[in-house]
Amino acid sequence: MNQKYLIGLLLLITAVVVKAQKIPLIETGSVTPMPDEWIDKDTGHKITHLVSGDGDNQSFYFHNNPFLPANGMIGEKMIFYRKVNNDLQIFSVDLKTRQTDQITNKKRVSGEIVSTKGREVYYQCGDSVFATSIENRLTRLIYVFADSTRGHITTLNANETLLAGALNSAEEAQILKQFPEKHDYFNRIYDAKLRRTLFVLPAQGGQLRKIYAENAWLNHIQFSPKEADILMFCHEGPWHKVDRIWTVNVNGGKPVLMHKRTVDGEIAGHEFFSPDGKKIWFDLQMPRSVTFFLSGSNLATGEEKRYEMTRNEWSIHFNITPDQQIFAGDGGDSGQVAKANDGMWIYLFRPEGDHFRSERLVNMKHHNYKLEPNVHFLPDGKRIIFRANFEGHSDIYTVEIKKSKN
Numbered sequence: 001m002n003q004k005y006l007i008g009l010l011l012l013i014t015a016v017v018v019k020a021q022k023i024p025l026i027e028t029g030s031v032t033p034m035p036d037e038w039i040d041k042d043t044g045h046k047i048t049h050l051v052s053g054d055g056d057n058q059s060f061y062f063h064n065n066p067f068l069p070a071n072g073m074i075g076e077k078m079i080f081y082r083k084v085n086n087d088l089q090i091f092s093v094d095l096k097t098r099q100t101d102q103i104t105n106k107k108r109v110s111g112e113i114v115s116t117k118g119r120e121v122y123y124q125c126g127d128s129v130f131a132t133s134i135e136n137r138l139t140r141l142i143y144v145f146a147d148s149t150r151g152h153i154t155t156l157n158a159n160e161t162l163l164a165g166a167l168n169s170a171e172e173a174q175i176l177k178q179f180p181e182k183h184d185y186f187n188r189i190y191d192a193k194l195r196r197t198l199f200v201l202p203a204q205g206g207q208l209r210k211i212y213a214e215n216a217w218l219n220h221i222q223f224s225p226k227e228a229d230i231l232m233f234c235h236e237g238p239w240h241k242v243d244r245i246w247t248v249n250v251n252g253g254k255p256v257l258m259h260k261r262t263v264d265g266e267i268a269g270h271e272f273f274s275p276d277g278k279k280i281w282f283d284l285q286m287p288r289s290v291t292f293f294l295s296g297s298n299l300a301t302g303e304e305k306r307y308e309m310t311r312n313e314w315s316i317h318f319n320i321t322p323d324q325q326i327f328a329g330d331g332g333d334s335g336q337v338a339k340a341n342d343g344m345w346i347y348l349f350r351p352e353g354d355h356f357r358s359e360r361l362v363n364m365k366h367h368n369y370k371l372e373p374n375v376h377f378l379p380d381g382k383r384i385i386f387r388a389n390f391e392g393h394s395d396i397y398t399v400e401i402k403k404s405k406n
Contacts, residue, residue, distance in 0.1 A: 004050065005243070006096050013149070015050055018256070018355070020122075022127050023039050023046060023158075023404065024038050024039070024273065025029050025039045025041045025148070026039070026040075026041060026232050027036070027040075027041050027042065027363065027366075027393050028040045028362055028363050028366065029363075029364075029365070029366025029367060029388070029390025029391070030048060030365070030366065030392060032392055033391050034049075034117070034390075034391055036048070036368065037049065038228065038284065038362050039404045040241070040361070040362055040363055040399075041257050042360070042363040043359075043360050043361055043362060043363060044403045044404060045361045045362065045399050045400055045401075045402075045403055045404060046400045046404040047362060047397050047398070047399045047400075048398050048399075049296050049396075050078070050091050050093060050095075050098065050385065050397060050398050050399075051080065051082075051098065051393065051395070051396050051399060052098060052100070052202070052244060055083070055391070055393030055394055055395050056082070056083040056394040056395070057081065057082050057083075057387070057394060057395050058080060058081040058082075058092075058123055058277055058278075058387055058394050059078075059080050059081075059374060059376065059386070059387045059398070060079070060080065060081075060086075060112040060374070060376070060398045061112055061118050061374055062272065062317035062318075062319055062330075062372075062375060062376065063113075063166045063222055063271075063272040063273070063319075063372040064112040065114055065116070065225075065386070066078045066079045066080065066112070066114060066262075066376060066385075067079075067114070067376075067378070067379050068114060068116055068117075068119060068134060068294060069094070069116060069323070069379070072076070073095050073215065074107065074253075075094045075095065075101050075291070076094070076095045076097055076379065077091050077092045077093060077094055077095060077117050077134070077189075077285060077342075078093050078098065079091070079095060079103070079112075079114050079121055080092075080396055082100075082102075084102070084105075087106075087107055087108070087109065087112070088109055089102055089103070089104045089105060089106075089109055090102075090103045090109060090121050090123060090132075091103060092134055095378065098169075098241045098335050099322070102119070103121055103132055103134055103137065104123065104132055106130075107125060107126075108123045108125050108126050109123050109124075109125055109240050110123060110124050110125075110152070111123035111124045111152075111153060111154070111155050113154070113155065113163070114156075115131070115156060115203075116160075117136050117160050118131075118160055118203075119133060120132060120134060121134060122153060122163060122203070123144075124152060124153055124157060125137065127144055127145040127146075127149075128141060128143070128144050128145075129141075129142040129143040129144070129145075129153055129163070129201070130142060131203070134234075136241060137221050140147050140205070141205075142163075142201070142203070142204070142205045142206065143169075143201055143206075143321065143355070144184070147256040149167060150167060150168050150169070150170065150173055151165055151166065151167040151168070151199065151208075152165050152168075152173075153201065154166070154221045155221055155222050155223045156203065156223060156229075157223040157228045157229070157231075157250075158223065158224060158225055158226050158227060158228045158277075158288075159228040159251060160203055160230070161202065161203055161204075161228065162200045162201065162202060162203060162223075162250065163200065163201045163202075163203050164198065164199065164200045164201070164223060164250070165198075165199060165222055165255040166196050166197065166198055166199070166218050166219070166233075167196065167210075167223060168194070168196055168334050169194045169195055169196075170219055171192065171194050172189055172194050172196075175188050175189055175192065176189075184354065186237075186238075187237075187238065189217055189236075189237075190217055190236065190237030190238060190241070191245060191275060192276040192303060193213075193215045193380065194215065194217070195213060195215050195216075195335070196208070196213065196216065196217060196218040196219075197210050197212070197213040197216065197218075197399065198212045198213070198218055198221065198233060198248070199211060199230065200231075211250050212248055213339065213343055216235050216236075216237075216241055217226045217235065217236035217237055218233050218234070218235065218236070219233065219235075219236035220232075220234040220236050220271065221233045221272060222271075223271055223278050224277045225275060225276075226276060226277030226278075226324065227277055229249050229250050230247055230248075230249060230250075230277075230299075231247065231248050231249075231250050232245070232246065232247050232258075232271065232273065233247075233248065233255075233357065233388075234246065234269065234271065234298075239267035239268065239269045239277065240261075240266065240267050240287075240288055243257055243259070243261055243279070243284060244259070244268055244271070245258040245261055245269075245271045245280060245297070245400065246258060247280075247299065251366050258271075258280050258297045258299070258370060259282065259284070259295070259304070262286075263286045263287050264287060264288030265288045265290075266284075266285065266287050266288065267283075267284075267287075267288045267337075268282050268283065268284045268285075268287045270282055270316070270317055270318070271280060272318075272320075274296065274320060274324055275320065275322050275324060276324065277299075278298060278299060278300065279296040279297060279298055279305075280296065280297050280299065281294060281295070281296045281318065281320065282294070282296075283296070283314075283315075283318065284306065285337070288337065289337055289338060289339060291308070292308065292309050292311060292313070292314045292338065293306040293307060293309070294306070294307050294309065294327065294349075294356070295307075296340050306354065307327075307349070307351055307355055307356045308355040308356070309349070309352060309356045309358065310358075311338050311339070311343070311353060312338075312340045312341070312342045312343045313339060313343070313349070313356065313358045314329075314332060314336075314337075314338035314343060315329025315330050315332060315347060315375075316329075316330055316331070316332050316336060316369070316373075317329065317330050317372065317374055317375065318349075318370050318375075319375050319376055319377055321377045321381040322358060322377065322381055323374050323381060326348060326349065326350055326377075326381070326401075327348075327349040327350075327356070328346070328347060328348055328349065328352070328361075328375045328377060328384050329346075329347040329349060329375065330346060330347075330372065330373035330374060330375045330386060331343050331345045331346060331364055331368060331369075331373070332344070333345050333369040335369070344361045344363070344364040344365050344367065345361070345362060345363060345364055345371065346360070346361045346362035346364060346375060346384065346386055346399060347360060347361065347403060348360075348361055348384075361384065361399045361401070362386070362397075363388070365366050365386065366390035367388045367389060367390045368389050371387065371388070371389050371394055373386040373387055373388060374386065374387060378398070379391050381401075382400065382401055382402065383398045383399065383400050383401065384396070384401065385398055385401050386398075386399065
C-alpha cells in the first residue's frame with residue numbers, strides 16, 4: 001500500500017467523521033428527545049442542553065442572578081433547580097464541562113439567592129433560612145421565623161451583608177392555600193389589602209429588622225446590584241390599577257415611585273435593575289395590549305429611556321447583557337397580555353434610536369408558556385440561558401447569539 005493511497009484514505013475517513021459529527025439542523029421541539037445540541041432550522045442559531053440527566057431542571061427567575069465566577073481551579077458555574085424525589089433541590093453546573101453537583105438535600109427548598117463573593121446559596125425550608133457553601137456543602141442556619149410570623153427571603157444586597165424579604169399575614173396564606181392557581185388568587189389578594197412588611201436580616205445571622213409596612217401586596221423585592229442600602233419592591237396586583245415600581249433606602253426614608261402611570265389603562269411591570277444599578281428597566285404598555293415598550297428609569301434623575309417594539313416582539317420577561325448593549329426577551333403565546341399571533345420566540349434586541357431591532361434565536365412553538373422561559377445572558381454575553389418544556393419536561397438550554405456556520 002503506497003503512501004499516497006494511505007494519505008487519501010485517512011483524508012476520506014476524516015471527512016466521514018467530520019460529516020458524521022455535523023450538528024443537526026432541526027425544528028426545535030419537533031422530536032423527543034432532542035439531541036444534545038442542534039441548530040434551530042428556523043433561526044440558524046445553535047442550541048445546547050446545558051445540563052445532562054433526567055428532568056425536571058429549572059433555571060432561575062429572570063432577575064435572580066444564577067452565575068458564580070471561576071475561582072482558581074474551579075470553573076465558572078450556574079446554579080439551578082432539579083427535582084429529586086419530588087422535592088426541588090439546588091444544583092450547580094460547570095459552564096464549560098457541564099458537570100453537575102447537588103448542593104442541598106432538604107425538604108421544601110425555595111429561594112434563588114447566590115452569594116458570588118461568599119460562594120454560597122441562600123434558601124429557605126419552611127420557617128428556616130439557611131446558607132450552604134457551593135463547593136464544600138457546609139451549611140449555616142441563619143434564622144428561624146417565629147410560629148406567628150410568615151416571612152420569606154428573596155434577595156441579597158451588593159456587599160452581601162443583608163438579606164431582604166417580606167412578612168405576610170395569616171389571611172394571605174389562607175387565600176393561597178384555598179386558591180393555589182394564580183388566576184384564582186391574584187385579584188383576591190390584591191383586593192384584600194392585607195398588611196405586608198418589608199424586612200432585612202443579617203446574612204451572617206442576627207435580628208430581623210422591619211423597614212417598611214403597608215396594607216398592600218408588596219412583592220418582587222430586589223436589592224440594587226451596586227448600592228447596598230437600596231431596595232426595590234412593587235405594589236403587586238392588576239398592573240393597570242397600581243403604580244407598581246418603588247425603591248426605598250433600608251436605613252430610613254420614604255419609598256420613591258420610579259414610574260407614574262399617565263395614560264388610562266397603562267401598565268408597567270416585571271422590573272429589574274441594570275447591571276450598574278443606575279436604571280430600573282420594565283415592561284411598559286401605553287395603554288395595555290396596544291403600544292409596547294421596554295423602558296428604563298434613571299434612579300438619580302427619574303428620566304426614562306424607552307424602546308418601542310411590535311406586538312409579536314413583546315416578551316413576558318426581558319434581560320440585558322453585562323455590558324448593557326443588547327437585550328433579550330422570552331416571547332409569549334397568544335394568551336399573554338400582548339395577544340400576539342406569532343410571538344413564541346426567544347428574541348435578541350438591539351437598540352436603534354427609539355425602537356428595538358429584533359432577531360429570532362429560538363422557535364418556541366412547541367413550548368407551553370405556562371412555564372415561563374426566563375432568559376439570562378451568560379456573563380460573557382455570547383449565549384443566552386432559557387428553560388423550556390418542549391421535550392415533555394422542563395429543562396435548561398443555551399442558545400448562541402452568533403449564528404452557526406454549520
